[in-house]
Amino acid sequence: MKRYIAALALTAVLPTASFAADHPHADAIEARQGFMEVLKFNMGILGAMAKGKVDYDAAQASAAANNLAAAAKMENGAMWPEGSDNSNPALKDITEALPEGWSEYAKIAEVQKKWVAATEKLAAAAGTGVGGIRANIGDVGKSCKGCHDIARKD
Amino acid sequence: MKRYIAALALTAVLPTASFAADHPHADAIEARQGFMEVLKFNMGILGAMAKGKVDYDAAQASAAANNLAAAAKMENGAMWPEGSDNSNPALKDITEALPEGWSEYAKIAEVQKKWVAATEKLAAAAGTGVGGIRANIGDVGKSCKGCHDIARKD
Numbered sequence: 001m002k003r004y005i006a007a008l009a010l011t012a013v014l015p016t017a018s019f020a021a022d023h024p025h026a027d028a029i030e031a032r033q034g035f036m037e038v039l040k041f042n043m044g045i046l047g048a049m050a051k052g053k054v055d056y057d058a059a060q061a062s063a064a065a066n067n068l069a070a071a072a073k074m075e076n077g078a079m080w081p082e083g084s085d086n087s088n089p090a091l092k093d094i095t096e097a098l099p100e101g102w103s104e105y106a107k108i109a110e111v112q113k114k115w116v117a118a119t120e121k122l123a124a125a126a127g128t129g130v131g132g133i134r135a136n137i138g139d140v141g142k143s144c145k146g147c148h149d150i151a152r153k154d
Numbered sequence: 155m156k157r158y159i160a161a162l163a164l165t166a167v168l169p170t171a172s173f174a175a176d177h178p179h180a181d182a183i184e185a186r187q188g189f190m191e192v193l194k195f196n197m198g199i200l201g202a203m204a205k206g207k208v209d210y211d212a213a214q215a216s217a218a219a220n221n222l223a224a225a226a227k228m229e230n231g232a233m234w235p236e237g238s239d240n241s242n243p244a245l246k247d248i249t250e251a252l253p254e255g256w257s258e259y260a261k262i263a264e265v266q267k268k269w270v271a272a273t274e275k276l277a278a279a280a281g282t283g284v285g286g287i288r289a290n291i292g293d294v295g296k297s298c299k300g301c302h303d304i305a306r307k308d
Contacts, residue, residue, distance in 0.1 A: 027195055034191030041185030045232060063229035070224050075217035078199060 020094045025084035029095045032079035035071070042067045043140070046126065046133050056130040065126035065133075068140065069119040072112075086153060101151030108147055115143035174248045179238035183249045186233035189225070196221045197294070200280065200287050210284040219280035219287075222294065223273040226266075240307060255305030262301055269297035 020026060045064040048054045085099045086092045101108060118139035125132030174180060199218040202208045239253045240246045255262060272293035279286030 027198060031191045031195030034188030034195075037185045037188030038192065041181055041188075041233065044181060060232060063232065067228045067230065070228055074221045074224055076221065078214060078217065079195065 020090055023090050025081055025088075025091060026094065028079050028081050028084055029091065029097075032076070032097075033095075035074075035076065035079065039068065039071055039144070042071075043137075043144070046122070046137055049130055050133045050137055052130075056133075058127045058129075061130075061133055062123070062127035065119070065123040069116075069123040072116045072119040096153040098151050098153055104150050107150055111143055111146040111150070114146065115140070118143050174244055177244050179235055179242075179245060180248065182233050182235050182238055183245065183251075186230070186251075187249075189228075189230065189233065193222065193225055193298070196225075197291075197298070200276070200291055203284055204287045204291050206284075210287075212281045212283075215284075215287055216277070216281035219273070219277040223270075223277040226270045226273040250307040252305050252307055258304050261304055265297055265300040265304070268300065269294070272297050 042064040045054075045060060046068075049056045049061055080097070080101060082102060084091060084095065085097045085101060086095050087099045118136065122133070122136040122140050125136050196218040199208075199214060200222075203210050203215055234251070234255060236256060238245060238249065239251045239255060240249050241253045272290065276287070276290040276294050279290050
């Protein structure tokens with residue numbers, strides 16, 4: 001009986017997860033989350049140097065900042081297909097993207113422009129010294145937050 | 155008693171996972187896996203068009219191919235720190251990267267050059283028609299596989 005109840009509980013839980021993973025937008029959601037991991041990692045390298053947690057390394061700083069600038073210029077619209085937000089009950093467990101990412105897209109586009117400009121400035125300065133990172137990383141972080149504030153839960 | 159045993163079983167399982175997640179290389183592993191998701195997604199868009207599974211769309215094809223070319227040129231060495239392969243018992247559950255990714259790095263670097271060249275050719279051709287994708291996607295796939303064959307489990 002216990003086993004039966006356990007199996008039943010499992011059945012009650014599983015469909016959501018597997019439905020979400022099979023959803024036509026699941027690949028786009030996984031890809032954009034992967035993209036964010038790449039951004040986070042490169043920001044982390046620069047942030048650690050800016051805070052003096054790791055020694056400044058010009059080549060590594062340049063690489064990380066160049067990666068951010070390249071990422072900001074990617075044409076990633078396909079990763080945010082219409083309807084892939086968390087107001088969709090089938091997707092709410094696998095994405096924190098709010099519908100505002102689409103309904104407020106004009107604002108997102110403005111923030112994105114600032115993001116591109118900020119990453120370019122950071123890329124130009126990151127190899128010149130830790131001061132180059134410190135002077136420019138804030139604007140990149142602000143543009144990250146600018147988009148998250150509009151379009152991301154939490 | 156059952157609850158105690160269940161708690162004990164959980165304790166026996168959790169440390170591995172949490173140890174791996176807390177490992178200094180965990181962020182790099184997560185980032186490179188995210189990077190691979192971005193590649194897979196963009197390859198998927200082009201592959202679906204090449205196979206006629208979705209209608210050819212010049213703008214989308216160009217965007218996806220440009221993204222691949224930009225990704226191939228990223229300076230991502232930091233995502234593959236020495237010792238972050240699956241011969242490390244602490245990491246074997248979270249990475250499929252083989253030690254050969256480092257010990258055979260000269261071969262990896264050769265494949266990477268081919269990858270950059272192949273993505274550039276694909277980016278130049280993808281917007282010209284589905285034939286442009288079909289003529290060039292194979293070499294990109296080959297370079298993906300070339301690296302995986304050397305450095306990735308399965």
